[in-house]
Amino acid sequence: MLLWYGPRELAPANCDEARKLGGYGDDVEFFEKYRRYAYLNAPPATCECSCPASEGSCTKLPETIEVRAASCAEDGAPGLPFGGPAGWDGSCTSTNALPAGADCGGEPCAQSVYASPLPGPTSESCPSITKPASFTTATDWKWIGLACEAKEREGTCDPTTRRCMYDLPYPWLQCVALKGKHNKCPGNYDRYDPIHLYGELPVDTRDCTACECGGSPVGSACLGNLRFYSDVACEVGADTVDVASFGDQCTNVYPPGRALGSKAITDLAYLPGICLATGGEPTGAASEDPADVVTFCCLPPFEFAK
Structure with a gap:
């Protein structure tokens, strides 16, 4: 031939x-x-390992909420407490309400609202499982x-x-x-x-070792909304500030000096983190x-x- x-x-x-x-x-x-x-x-x-997202919950509120007599862009402005009562669960409250036109040293007191970061998750975990790796x-x-x-x-x-x-x-x-x-x-x-x-x-025995999931999550967080109103019943003139455990938050009040009669923190949610995987090492060979x-x-x- x-x-x-x-x-x-x-x-x-x-x-x-x-x-x-x-x-x-x-x-x-x-x-x-x-x-x-x-x-x-x-x-x-080529091995790839992925694990389910972490599970957790968020229940704690910001430690500090203040009304400040300056915009968010200004530093060092005096602040007035605007948090809720002791043991506050985030529901509507008029505690530390501020009337319209309140004066702080010749400046309207209500120019911005500041909130410290949300505390992190109160409980969270990564599922402890073994699963096959995907491979090509x-x-x-x-x-x-x-x-x-x-x-x-x-x-x-x-x-x-x-x-x-x-x-x-x-x-x-x-x-x-x-x-x-x-x-x-x-x-x-x-x-x-x-x-x-x-x-x-070929004779092909290529594979991957199993993925092992567990340990502590990476990148998880708590999220929520701080809502403040002009009236005392959380109904009129709503503004919303996103709050998160990533960092503090501030929003300007328009018009400056308006009444801040009530507030609430809603929609507390857990943002899942990444559960890191181990394993997924290539094995075998082709010949x-x-x-x-x-x-x-x-x-x-x-x-x-x-």
Whole structure:
């Protein structure tokens, strides 16, 4: 048979393309006998571990809420307490209400509302579980061997002493094929070392170790809304400030000096954190399948004559 052996990106698409390359007509049929591969490139598995988000709760309110006699952009302004009663649960309260026009040293007292950070979660945890890692593998063969056969040429050789075959120009080689891996070639085919070509599917044991989830969450937080009103019943003139455990918050009051009669803290919520995973290490390897190998023994290239 005729063997093309070389880099995969340069290989002919099929044996019919080889026939046309040799200039043979449709009356000469070249058909594919083997398509085998060499130089396996199979890097370790790419492993990915992910764990469920953390679980927790948020129940505590900001330690400090103040009305300040300056905008949020100004530092050092005097402040008046604007927090709730002792043991406040965030529901509507008129404690520390401030009437409209309240004066603080010639400045309207109600120019901004400041809130210290929300305390962090009161309880949280990461689920302690073991789960499989997700993984991907990449397999590529750098070289390919395409072996084509054609019927013997009739009337050109003494059939008692010779076999006359169709030929193709270099790099096509005239070869015989032996199933299995052989380290020695027969007869006059022993000029070159044997070529071992393998089936496309390697023996593949690549995998990943399991993902282990647990430990302390990273990046969790508490969120909520501070709402303040002009009246004492949390109904009129609402403004809302987002509060969070990330940092303190401040919002300007418009118009400055307006009444701040009541407030409430609502929508306390837990923002889940990331539970870090361990494990997910690549294991195993991919190699040529020794049960699916063909040995090619080839003659030196002939001068091509159609």
